[in-house]
Every structure is written in structure tokens, then in C-alpha cells.
Ligand SMILES: NC(=O)c1ccc[n+]([C@@H]2O[C@H](COP(=O)([O-])OP(=O)(O)OC[C@H]3O[C@@H](n4cnc5c(N)ncnc54)[C@H](O)[C@@H]3O)[C@@H](O)[C@H]2O)c1
């Protein structure tokens with residue numbers, strides 16, 4: 001089957017490679033010329049483990065082609081996956097302008113039956129909107145179906161998640177589209193849920209919001225445990241071993257970030273409000289998440305004597321989590337903004353993120369970063385930071401204060417080396 005992927009970001013590129021692996025011919029379409037030129041040369045414009053190797057393989061085999069030519073791309077493909085961004089609008093809802101733009105282009109150039117699949121995360125009712133947008137631009141009466149097929153991959157493990165999903169969700173009421181979609185996912189052994197587009201769209205938001213809720217729950221509990229001097233990691237393990245709860249997404253930290261949870265929880269809250277059915281539980285999830293970096297910075301301030309003015313702070317980690325160079329809604333950047341507002345001098349390091357020139361003082365090595373620091377803050381859970389030589393790093397800092405925003409270090413071990421250690425209820 002000829003597949004068109006519109007939008008070659010994390011989701012588009014991974015989805016395209018997935019279908020190449022399944023033996024399909026795939027075209028990637030993007031409006032950004034530099035991305036297209038890079039992808040054609042087998043170069044990814046973001047860091048994602050394992051993806052570039054696969055890209056090189058499928059570009060060389062000519063299974064994955066890239067273009068900026070929308071008209072040709074629409075005409076030559078049967079199934080079109082919309083994988084463009086749906087960022088947060090000013091009121092918290094999802095901005096559908098990129099999706100609308102793609103739907104209108106498809107309407108303009110459609111020449112025979114197409115299955116149009118929304119893989120982007122889109123609010124309930126978007127399949128109907130996409131249908132209207134395509135129809136409005138169509139000159140004739142060429143048939144098409146719109147299918148909702150949300151994506152559940154995580155950055156940092158995108159390929160593995162896409163190759164081994166827990167489930168595949170297909171939202172359509174068309175028999176033809178359902179047959180085509182089931183054929184596309186024929187090689188997968190996971191459950192395939194076929195439902196209507198509205199339920200499919202809701203499943204994606206409900207899943208992300210539930211996971212965000214688990215994180216806010218453990219983070220709020222962590223604050224209480226901190227006060228009561230209880231180790232939150234033990235509590236996470238103790239409740240997570242109950243199979244009805246499960247161990248995942250119970251790591252206390254600096255709050256959830258990234259390009260999905262913050263915007264998707266807000267978008268679902270907005271959908272709920274628009275329909276007069278407020279989701280108060282999710283409103284609290286957001287509040288707890290926003291309070292988490294504030295709580296952590298207060299702990300840092302308190303430990304350092306109540307004033308951060310002119311204190312040199314080394315921040316380790318800029319991405320919103322390990323194994324990605326994505327800094328969208330990164331708790332680390334939120335923390336840095338606050339440190340700067342408190343007049344601290346911030347030096348930062350990240351194994352993969354390269355911030356824009358002048359954005360902040362970023363150094364090449366951990367050693368350079370911590371040299372002369374009054375405090376070191378671990379912000380991202382990179383493996384690189386788990387096994388640092390804290391004995392030699394201690395000789396470089398001005399004051400041995402270690403703040404662990406991810407509870408990734410052994411408190412007893414670093415305290416044994418003479419560090420003042422503060423984690424998130426890591427007692
Ligand atoms: N990043 C993730 O881990 C993830 C996982 C699951 C779902 N999602 C959802 O998938 C969608 C895409 O996310 P992403 O992180 O891959 O986004 P991204 O920002 O990395 O990529 C989107 C791409 O679309 C391109 N684009 C925009 N308008 C276009 C148009 N009219 N024609 C062609 N290309 C166009 C942009 O240039 C960009 O390269 C979002 O709705 C997101 O919520 C993301």
C-alpha cells in the first residue's frame with residue numbers, strides 16, 4: 001500500500017519507519033525544507049534512540065521518500081496519515097490550524113478514494129471537522145473516509161513503543177476504511193480496538209490524563225511524605241506492586257513535562273468545560289504539577305540559607321526526560337527560569353540538548369558545569385548522571401549541596417561522601 005505521512009516530526013517519522021518495516025512504500029511530506037533535505041540524506045532533526053539507523057536503511061532502500069510537493073504526494077498515495085502538531089492554544093484547547101491546513105490541501109488535490117487518518121492528538125469531534133474541511137475544498141464528489149488512529153509512543157523509546165504497542169485504536173464507522181486499517185496493522189499481535197471516531201479521540205486524551213494523574217498523585221503524596229519523613233520511593237513500590245495500581249508512572253519528581261501531557265490534560269479540561277461537564281480531578285492534576293517545581297525550589301532555597309542571589313547553581317539535564325533532546329515544557333527549564341528570577345547564576349549541562357546561542361550558560365562537560373558551584377541540581381534522569389564520580393566532582397564544587405529532582409541517587413552513598421543531599425521525599 002502507498003502511504004503518505006504528513007508531518008515528519010517524532011510521530012510522523014516513527015510511523016513512516018514502522019510502515020516501511022511492514023513492507024509498505026512510504027512518502028514523508030513536510031513544509032519545512034531543512035527537515036526534508038535532512039531526512040532525504042538520512043539525517044534526523046531530533047534525537048531519538050535507534051531511529052536514525054532505521055531511517056538510513058529505508059532511505060537507501062528507497063522505501064521511505066521525502067517531499068515538499070503536497071499535490072503530488074496526495075495524488076500518489078492511498079492512505080494519508082496526518083501527523084502534524086496540535087499545540088496548546090491560548091485558552092488551553094488544542095490548536096487545530098495545522099490539521100485544518102492539511103485537510104484543506106487534501107480536499108484541494110484529492111483525485112481518488114483516500115483513507116485520511118488522524119494520528120495527531122485531536123479533540124473529540126475532529127474527525128467530523130476534518131471531513132467538512134476536505135469536502136469544502138473538493139471540486140468533485142470523490143469519496144474518502146476519515147479515521148481516528150491515535151498514537152501512544154513515548155519520546156526516548158518511540159521505535160520500541162511503535163513496534164510493540166499495548167493496543168491499537170481505530171475509530172471509524174466505514175467498513176472499507178476499517179478493512180484497510182486492519183490490513184495495515186495485520187502484523188501486530190496486540191489487541192485492536194475498533195470503535196467510532198469520537199471514542200477513539202477520547203481514548204487518547206483519557207490515557208494521557210490518567211498517566212498525568214498518577215504522577216500528580218505521587219508528587220502530592222511526596223510532599224506529605226517529605227513532611228512526615230517517609231521515603232516516597234518505598235511508598236511507590238509498596239502501592240505499585242498491587243496489580244490493580246501497577247508500578248509505572250509513580251516516580252515522584254519535578255512534575256511532568258514534555259510536548260504531550262501538559263497540553264493534552266489542558267485540552268481535555270477545555271473540552272469538558274465547553275460541554276458543561278467540568279473535570280475537576282484534572283484541574284487538580286494541573287495545579288499539583290504547577291506547584292511541584294515551586295516546592296522543589298523552596299527546598300533548595302531553604303537548604304542554601306534562604307537567598308539564591310549570586311549563588312552559582314549547576315543544573316544537570318535540560319530535556320524533559322532522559323533519551324530525548326526535546327525541551328518542550330521541560331521541568332528543568334521551568335526551574336532555571338525561577339533560579340534566574342531569584343538572581344542565581346546558572347550553568348547548565350545536557351548530554352543531547354543544545355540550547356540556542358545566548359539562551360543560558362551551557363557547558364560541554366559535567367566537570368566544567370559543577371566547577372565553582374554552590375549547588376548541583378539533577379533535573380533530568382539521564383543514565384549518564386546516575387554513575388557520576390561524585391568523589392572527584394566534590395573536589396570541584398564550592399559547596400557540596402546536591403539536589404536530586406528525580407530521586408536517582410543513593411542518598412546514603414552521596415551523604416557518605418560528604419554531600420548535603422535533598423531529593424523529593426527521598427528519606
Ligand atoms: N511527540 C510524541 O511523543 C507524540 C506521541 C503521540 C502523539 N503525539 C501527537 O502527534 C502530533 C505530532 O507530534 P510531534 O511531536 O511529532 O510533532 P512535531 O512538532 O515534532 O512535528 C510536526 C511536523 O509537522 C510539520 N507540519 C506542520 N504543518 C504541516 C503541513 N501543513 N504539511 C506538512 N507538514 C506540516 C512540521 O513542520 C513538523 O515537522 C501531535 O498532535 C502530538 O500531540 C506526539
Ligand SMILES: O=c1ccn([C@@H]2O[C@H](COP(=O)(O)OP(=O)(O)O[C@H]3O[C@H](CO)[C@@H](O)[C@H](O)[C@H]3O)[C@@H](O)[C@H]2O)c(=O)[nH]1
Nearest residue numbers: 151152153154155249250251253255256257258260320321
Ligand atoms: O513516573 C513518572 C513517569 C513520567 N514522569 C514524567 O512525565 C513526563 C512524560 O513522560 P513520558 O510519558 O515517559 O513521555 P512522553 O514522551 O511525553 O509520552 C507521553 O505522551 C505521549 C504523547 O501523547 C504519549 O503517546 C505517551 O503514551 C505518553 O507516555 C516526563 O516529564 C517524565 O519525566 C514522571 O515524572 N514520573
